[in-house]
Amino acid sequence: MDASKVKVTRGTPSERKPNEQLVFGKSFTDHMLTIEWTESDGWGVPEIKPYQKLELDPSCIVFHYAFELFEGMKAYRTKDNKVAMFRPEKNMERMNKSAARICLPTFDSEELIKLIGKLIELDKHLIPDGEGYSLYIRPTMIGTTDGLGVAKPDKALLFVICSPVGPYYKTGFKAVKLDATDYATRAWPGGVGDKKLGANYAPCVLPQTQAAAKGYQQNLWLFGPEHHITEVGTMNAFFVFKDSTSGKKELVTAPLDGTILEGVTRDSILTLARKNLDPIDWEVNERYFTITEVQERSNKGELVEAFGAGTAAIVSPIKEIGWRDSKIQVPLLPGEESGALTKQIAKWIMDIQYGNSKFDNWLREVADIN
Ligand SMILES: *Cc1c(COP(=O)(O)O)cnc(C)c1O
Numbered sequence: 001m002d003a004s005k006v007k008v009t010r011g012t013p014s015e016r017k018p019n020e021q022l023v024f025g026k027s028f029t030d031h032m033l034t035i036e037w038t039e040s041d042g043w044g045v046p047e048i049k050p051y052q053k054l055e056l057d058p059s060c061i062v063f064h065y066a067f068e069l070f071e072g073m074k075a076y077r078t079k080d081n082k083v084a085m086f087r088p089e090k091n092m093e094r095m096n097k098s099a100a101r102i103c104l105p106t107f108d109s110e111e112l113i114k115l116i117g118k119l120i121e122l123d124k125h126l127i128p129d130g131e132g133y134s135l136y137i138r139p140t141m142i143g144t145t146d147g148l149g150v151a152k153p154d155k156a157l158l159f160v161i162c163s164p165v166g167p168y169y170k171t172g173f174k175a176v177k178l179d180a181t182d183y184a185t186r187a188w189p190g191g192v193g194d195k196k197l198g199a200n201y202a203p204c205v206l207p208q209t210q211a212a213a214k215g216y217q218q219n220l221w222l223f224g225p226e227h228h229i230t231e232v233g234t235m236n237a238f239f240v241f242k243d244s245t246s247g248k249k250e251l252v253t254a255p256l257d258g259t260i261l262e263g264v265t266r267d268s269i270l271t272l273a274r275k276n277l278d279p280i281d282w283e284v285n286e287r288y289f290t291i292t293e294v295q296e297r298s299n300k301g302e303l304v305e306a307f308g309a310g311t312a313a314i315v316s317p318i319k320e321i322g323w324r325d326s327k328i329q330v331p332l333l334p335g336e337e338s339g340a341l342t343k344q345i346a347k348w349i350m351d352i353q354y355g356n357s358k359f360d361n362w363l364r365e366v367a368d369i370n
Contacts, residue, residue: 001035001043001107003114010122011050019128022166024312025136029123029162033115036144037105039154046115048122051161057146061153067143068198069098072311073264074165075120075127075135078355081369083124085137086353087362088113090264095139098195103152104141112139113364116160121367123162131354132167136312168313173337173346175319175330176308178220178232179211180291186221186231187259193230194258201234208233218308220291220321223259227291230254235308235316236266239289240341241297242304248281249304251341255286265309265349268362272348291323298328305339306330314349317342 011030032051036044061067073091078084092109099106120127120135127135139160143153184207186200187193193200204219211219218233231237231254242249251273254260273284297303308316317338321328333340351357 001046001111001115003046003111003118006046006048006115006118008118008122009047009049013123013125016126016128017164019130019133019166022128022133022164024165024168025138025163027163029120029126029135029164031119031122032162033119033158033160035115035158037156037158043105043107048115048119054157054159056144059146059148060143061145061147062142064148065143065150066197066199067102067104067153067156069095069102069104069141070196070198071095071137071139072196073137073139074311074353075137075162075366076353076355076363077127077129077133077369078363078365080355082355082365083120083127083135083367083369084353084355084363084365085113085116085120086364087264087268088116088364090267091139094196094262094264095141098197099141101192101195102143102197104143104156107158112158117366119160120162124367124369126164127369128164128166131350132169134165134353136163136165138163165312168316173317173343175317175332175337176217177215177320177322178218178318179214179216180222180227180321180323181207181211181219182222182227183207184219185223186219188223189258191259194256194260194262196261204234214322216322222291226288228254228288229291229294230259231261232308232316232318234261235310235313236261236263237306238266238269238309239294239306240304240339241302244300244302248283250283250285251277252285252287252289253309255288263310265311265314268349269309269315269345272345272359276348291321294321295323295326295328298330303328303330305332305342307338307342307345309345315342315346
């Protein structure tokens, strides 16, 4: 893959929508990026061109055997009017792992970051401004071999589309209720739950509608006879406990054992929590924990807060978990819709994303707005 070979065809620029009209993933920027791959010639000439429909044969392998993977990442307008991406190399690394797992081609991460940079530079006037507003970037790869044989694709298409988005919560946070789900399983040992393959998502929509019918916004995915807590909806799950004897608090999330999606937000939270929280008062752990532990610690008054973590919302506070016949109440700050650490973490991350504070090279500048 060679970003310097890119062929750019410009379309007519559209007007920026007013911020309040932005709906997640419903409208897209003027241009898209496509790169074809064939087994014989490797990656072809990258093209940036007006957003348009794809043309594929009905026998195409993606439609029958789910040779599809995707990423979700964001670009921000920073406070000094630059366009910047948040830790894009993490998404590229994960995309390559997803591709390798389903026999689709891998690529040079830095070349794709450069190409995405060019794509968003072209449509930078469409990136909304204001805290919480950003450009959601959806890199995707599909197998495009025609024919019904189940085999390693000898053709593939990588494409990137972008959607201007507003804050997940229009007016501050909104804590959610979860259905602790053991009647369906999102991912399992030896499976592909740690990869962003499209095939992982369709089977999770029915349990979500079942949870919704009971008044819950999302599933809290449990695994195995011990009912380990794995993830929440399509986010990583974090819980805070407080030991009532020592007074010490613990931030805990499930370990990356192949059943957990390796979230960039998850990694960012663990890194910032380990750096910013005082180890006298806090432990930060990746360990197994179960719904039974959550219930027992709730009974003892040791459950402090809980939240989901992912690119779309950064953090999503949890206020209640339905588990069999009981409802576990998760504390929130008085009169608020989140716990104290949840709120703190959202600020740490947003401050980096909008350029108010710097951490390592997590923010990658792509272009100047003016
Ligand atoms: C994308 C995703 C996440 C969050 O990953 P981020 O990189 O933080 O956006 C968590 N769980 C699942 C199942 C996901 O698909």
